[in-house]
Structure formats: structure tokens, C-alpha cells
Amino acid sequence: MDFRLSPEEKLILETVQSFVQSDLMPLEQELQQAELEGHGQDFPDQETLRRLQLKARELGLWGLQTPEEYGGLALGQQMTALITMEIHRCLVPFQFGGAADNILFAGTQEQQREYLLPTIAGERRSCFALTEPTAGSDATNIRMQAVAEGDDFILTGEKIFITGGNEADFAIVFAVTDRGKGARGGITAFLVDREMGFTSRYIPTMGSWGPARLTFNQVRAPRRNVLGEVGKGFELAMRWIVNGRVIIPARAVGRAQRLLEMGVDYARQRVAFGHAIGDYQAIQWMLADSEVEIEASRWLVTHAAWLQDEGIDNHHEASIAKLQGAQMVNRVADRVLQIHGGMGYTKELPIERVCRDVRVFRIYEGTDEIQKRTIAKDLLRGTAGLGRWE
Ligand SMILES: Cc1cc2nc3c(=O)[nH]c(=O)nc-3n(C[C@H](O)[C@H](O)[C@H](O)COP(=O)(O)OP(=O)(O)OC[C@H]3O[C@@H](n4cnc5c(N)ncnc54)[C@H](O)[C@@H]3O)c2cc1C
Known part of the structure; x- marks a missing residue:
């Protein structure tokens, strides 16, 4: 088992990190201001998003999972998940250009011309x-x-x-x-x-x-x-959804990691009763619990993604990753808000917004209860789980 990235994968991740740092992070202040003025949902506008996507394209970041013959990078699910984690460390909503819903690739040549290619080009949504x-x-x-x-x-x-x-x-x-x-x-x-x-x-x-x-x-x-074929739509829908069950917890990891960084910073500098609050065990435990949960999530996502890349049915592991990631980010967001005290509750900081935004992670693309249902059904049937190892 080798957890190291290849030199090429490392280079891609470093390029993503530097794009996030130099092009996305500086927009966070503007987003916060837009939030305060009540129009945060329109930020970034389509023009800014497009400009950012084209800038990323110059760096080779375009169509992460899009096959090479369509001008994409043809990355696997594992790399896509790692990149998603990096992108979601920044609170500015962003996705790379050159992408299309995975099931659009199932279209006929005519459909690909009419729907897939313009979507990849960003001309149709x-x-x-x-x-x-x-x-x-x-x-x-x-x-x-x-x-x-x-x-x-x-x-x-x-x-x-x-x-x-x-x-x-x-x-x-x-x-x-x-x-x-x-x-x-x-x-x-x-x-x-x-x-x-x-x-x-x-x-x-x-x-x-x-x-x-x-x-x-x-x-x-x-x-x-x-x-696709008449009568075969449900299989396509499931193909779309299982993909999301790996990507949503990857987003959760990115968001939670960023929140934890904010929590650590605040714990270092906020003084109460003559000490930095980070000196108190109550705060330390919130930081430690968050770190442990984020790391657990990172490996669940990476494993589920790896199975997918290997062509192995990963619906069980994807459900585990989705369930744990969605719950984890909500717990981390709540703890980090708590660490910030009254400031955490205000709109001066983005934490309250993240708390509201990540709540839906537990609902869409299969609620927590539906993930548990899938996991338990697999156990009861004996078809997956209990430490399966490839
Ligand atoms: C912001 C947002 C974006 C979305 N985007 C899309 C989209 O792009 N495309 C799309 O098609 N859908 C989308 N959805 C829909 C989403 O996938 C559904 O909301 C979700 O699957 C839950 O369905 P429901 O809302 O009908 O809840 P219900 O299915 O009515 O469930 C209500 C409650 O009952 C529980 N429940 C249901 N069945 C069981 C069971 N068997 N055992 C135990 N508990 C159960 C649920 O977990 C939940 O707590 C989106 C939803 C939201 C909120």
C-alpha cells in the first residue's frame, strides 16, 4: 500500500493549491462584503467565474474528469477528490471549466454535439x-x-x-x-x-x-x-448519484479543514481569564476531535474514490464516506462557531454561513438515513462491509 502521490499528481495538486491561494482566496473579502449587503448568493457573478476558469485553464486545470479527446485532463476519482478538497478550503464557490455531468458522455454523437460539447465549452448549462x-x-x-x-x-x-x-x-x-x-x-x-x-x-x-x-x-x-436507452434511465441516475457520494464528502473535508484552521488561529490569539483560550482543555478537545474526524473522512473518501478508479463497485464505501463526511463537517462547523464565541454567530465572519450551507450535505444525494439504509442492507445481505479488503 503506497499513500504517496506520483510526481505528476503532486504537481497538479501544487498547481491547484497555488491557484486557490493567489486567485480565489483574495475574493473571500468581497464575498463576505456581498453577504453583509445581502447579495452573497450572486457572488462570484458569471463573468468573474468565467475569468477564473479561463485563468485556471492557462495553468492546465480544465475538465478534470473530461476525457482527453474532449480536451480534458481525464483524472480519476481519487485525484478529483483531492482537488475538490483543496478547492473547498476556499469559501468562494468555484468549479473548474470544461466539465459536464458524467452521464452526458452516454449520449449519441448528435447529442454530444448539441449538449455535451457546448456544456464542456461553458456555452450551455x-x-x-x-x-x-x-x-x-x-x-x-x-x-x-x-x-x-x-x-x-x-x-x-x-x-x-x-x-x-x-x-x-x-x-x-x-x-x-x-x-x-x-x-x-x-x-x-x-x-x-x-x-x-x-x-x-x-x-x-x-x-x-x-x-x-x-x-x-x-x-x-x-x-x-x-x-441512453428507453427504460434505462434509472441506471444512469444512479451512476450520477454514486459519483456525488464521493465528491460531496470531499467538499466536506475541504470546508472542515478551513474551518479548523480558523479555529486554531482564534484559539491561539483570543485571550480569556488571562490565557489564550487554546490553553484550555475544553477548546483543545474541540480542535482535536475535529482534526481526528477530518482525517477519518479524508481516508474514507480517498478509499471510496480509489475503488471507483479500480472499477470496483464502491456504492457501500461511497455511502459510508458520504454519511461520515456530511455529519463531520456539520460537527466541525458547530465547534468552530463555538470556539469563536459571539463573533462566530455574527455575519462579520463566514462561519455562520458555512454552518447554514453545509447542512444540506446531510440531505442531498441521499440523506443520512438513506446512506445508513444502504450500508445496513449490504451488511444484512452479506454483500459488502465488515472490513472488506481488495
Ligand atoms: C439544496 C438542494 C439541492 C438539491 N439538488 C438536487 C438536484 O440537483 N437534482 C435532484 O434530482 N434532486 C436534488 N435535491 C433533492 C434531494 O436529493 C432530496 O431532497 C433528498 O434525496 C431527500 O428527498 P426528500 O427531500 O423528498 O425527503 P424524503 O425522501 O421525503 O425524506 C424525508 C425524511 O424521511 C427520511 N426517510 C425517507 N425514507 C426513509 C427510509 N426508508 N428510512 C428512514 N428514513 C427515511 C429521510 O431521510 C428524511 O429525513 C436537492 C435537494 C436540496 C435540498
């Missing part, structure tokens, strides 16, 4: 629309209907909590094409342009950003817009 008002965790139970009519499908129904749904030019939408066949066989994925007629409405949340509600009222999509 997509969203992933599975959840419905009556089916979230139980996604097998979606109701949106897609009825075949000649060369088209007519889509009717509602999607809710769709990230980027208000901004997207097109949606990857999952709908029932054959109710009798259940989820595996009866759900199909469609590429639906906004011009085809769906509408969207922003949903405000407790966090600094919000998803959208999408309404499809007899929206006509041509049969050539079926992504």
Missing part, C-alpha cells in the same frame, strides 16, 4: 432533474410521465429542488415511460431544452443558494433526445 414533490429518497417512485406520440415524447409533471434548475439551458430529466416495468425498465432519461417549454422557479433555502422547481406541462421532446 445543464441540471439533473430526478426529485419530485412526492418522491425524493424513494426516487424509484417518480411520477413524471413521458408518453410516446409519433416521433416525440410528451412530458408532464413536476421536479423539485433541482440544483442550477433556474439557470440551466437544458435539463437531464427522468420520467416514467412504462409504469408496469418499475424503476429498472420503466424510467427513461431525456435531454429537454428550456425552449421546449418547461418553466422554473427559484426556491429560497436556509443556505446561501437555492435550487429550483421545474414544471413540465405537456412538454414535447423528440425521441432522439432520449439519453
Whole structure:
């Protein structure tokens, strides 16, 4: 077992770290100011984001997981997770350009021309629309209907909590094409342009950003817009979701690490009862517990990512990493807020915002309870777990 990175991997990570330090970190003050003025959710604006992405591209950071033939770096999940941790140490929302939803690569050549390539180029934006008002965790139970009519499908129904749904030019939408066949066989994925007629409405949340509600009222999509095969949509949805179950805890590690750094700094400089508060065991334990949990999370994520890179089914390990990472970052955020006392509760510092933003980590792409359900089911079936080793 070798935990060392190759020289090339090390170089990529160092390049990311220096980009974060020189280009993203300086924007944190502006973000904090925008927060105080009540428009933090619009920061950075599209133009600034694009400028940053192009700057990163000059450094070779473009399309992390995008195959080389599409101009990407074709990195594996492990490197992507490590890079995600670095990026999320900075509180300014950022993602590298040149990326597209993993399942868009399943498209036909025509679909790739129309949807995948413009997405990679940053000219079009997509969203992933599975959840419905009556089916979230139980996604097998979606109701949106897609009825075949000649060369088209007519889509009717509602999607809710769709990230980027208000901004997207097109949606990857999952709908029932054959109710009798259940989820595996009866759900199909469609590429639906906004011009085809769906509408969207922003949903405000407790966090600094919000998803959208999408309404499809007899929206006509041509049969050539079926992504993958008719009836095979649910498998595509799961492929998308399992990927997120590794990347979300990687984000959690980055955020938590940054918060812990703030906690350590504050514990060193804040004086109470004649001593730096870091001299008190109560504070030290909060720092130590956070460090231990962050490290545990880092290795769970890295292992789940490594399995994926090796082509080994990692759904069990991804659920463990997602569950632990999502809970860990919420505990670390709460402790670091506590270490900062009253200051932690104000909007002078970003901690309260991070506390609000990371709460959703325990909800989307499978709630804590759903991860536990997956883990326990695997144990009971005897199909995974109990110290499995490859
Ligand atoms: C900000 C945000 C962004 C999102 N982005 C997207 C997106 O881009 N695309 C998309 O398709 N969806 C998205 N979602 C939806 C998200 O995946 C769902 O909210 C999530 O899966 C939970 O579904 P639900 O909200 O319907 O809760 P429900 O499924 O109704 O669950 C309610 C509660 O019951 C629990 N529960 C449910 N079933 C069980 C069970 N069997 N055992 C024990 N407990 C159970 C849940 O854990 C939860 O605590 C997003 C959600 C949010 C909040």
C-alpha cells in the first residue's frame, strides 16, 4: 500500500493549491462584503467565474474528469477528490471549466454535439432533474410521465429542488415511460431544452443558494433526445448519484479543514481569564476531535474514490464516506462557531454561513438515513462491509 502521490499528481495538486491561494482566496473579502449587503448568493457573478476558469485553464486545470479527446485532463476519482478538497478550503464557490455531468458522455454523437460539447465549452448549462414533490429518497417512485406520440415524447409533471434548475439551458430529466416495468425498465432519461417549454422557479433555502422547481406541462421532446436507452434511465441516475457520494464528502473535508484552521488561529490569539483560550482543555478537545474526524473522512473518501478508479463497485464505501463526511463537517462547523464565541454567530465572519450551507450535505444525494439504509442492507445481505479488503 503506497499513500504517496506520483510526481505528476503532486504537481497538479501544487498547481491547484497555488491557484486557490493567489486567485480565489483574495475574493473571500468581497464575498463576505456581498453577504453583509445581502447579495452573497450572486457572488462570484458569471463573468468573474468565467475569468477564473479561463485563468485556471492557462495553468492546465480544465475538465478534470473530461476525457482527453474532449480536451480534458481525464483524472480519476481519487485525484478529483483531492482537488475538490483543496478547492473547498476556499469559501468562494468555484468549479473548474470544461466539465459536464458524467452521464452526458452516454449520449449519441448528435447529442454530444448539441449538449455535451457546448456544456464542456461553458456555452450551455445543464441540471439533473430526478426529485419530485412526492418522491425524493424513494426516487424509484417518480411520477413524471413521458408518453410516446409519433416521433416525440410528451412530458408532464413536476421536479423539485433541482440544483442550477433556474439557470440551466437544458435539463437531464427522468420520467416514467412504462409504469408496469418499475424503476429498472420503466424510467427513461431525456435531454429537454428550456425552449421546449418547461418553466422554473427559484426556491429560497436556509443556505446561501437555492435550487429550483421545474414544471413540465405537456412538454414535447423528440425521441432522439432520449439519453441512453428507453427504460434505462434509472441506471444512469444512479451512476450520477454514486459519483456525488464521493465528491460531496470531499467538499466536506475541504470546508472542515478551513474551518479548523480558523479555529486554531482564534484559539491561539483570543485571550480569556488571562490565557489564550487554546490553553484550555475544553477548546483543545474541540480542535482535536475535529482534526481526528477530518482525517477519518479524508481516508474514507480517498478509499471510496480509489475503488471507483479500480472499477470496483464502491456504492457501500461511497455511502459510508458520504454519511461520515456530511455529519463531520456539520460537527466541525458547530465547534468552530463555538470556539469563536459571539463573533462566530455574527455575519462579520463566514462561519455562520458555512454552518447554514453545509447542512444540506446531510440531505442531498441521499440523506443520512438513506446512506445508513444502504450500508445496513449490504451488511444484512452479506454483500459488502465488515472490513472488506481488495
Ligand atoms: C439544496 C438542494 C439541492 C438539491 N439538488 C438536487 C438536484 O440537483 N437534482 C435532484 O434530482 N434532486 C436534488 N435535491 C433533492 C434531494 O436529493 C432530496 O431532497 C433528498 O434525496 C431527500 O428527498 P426528500 O427531500 O423528498 O425527503 P424524503 O425522501 O421525503 O425524506 C424525508 C425524511 O424521511 C427520511 N426517510 C425517507 N425514507 C426513509 C427510509 N426508508 N428510512 C428512514 N428514513 C427515511 C429521510 O431521510 C428524511 O429525513 C436537492 C435537494 C436540496 C435540498
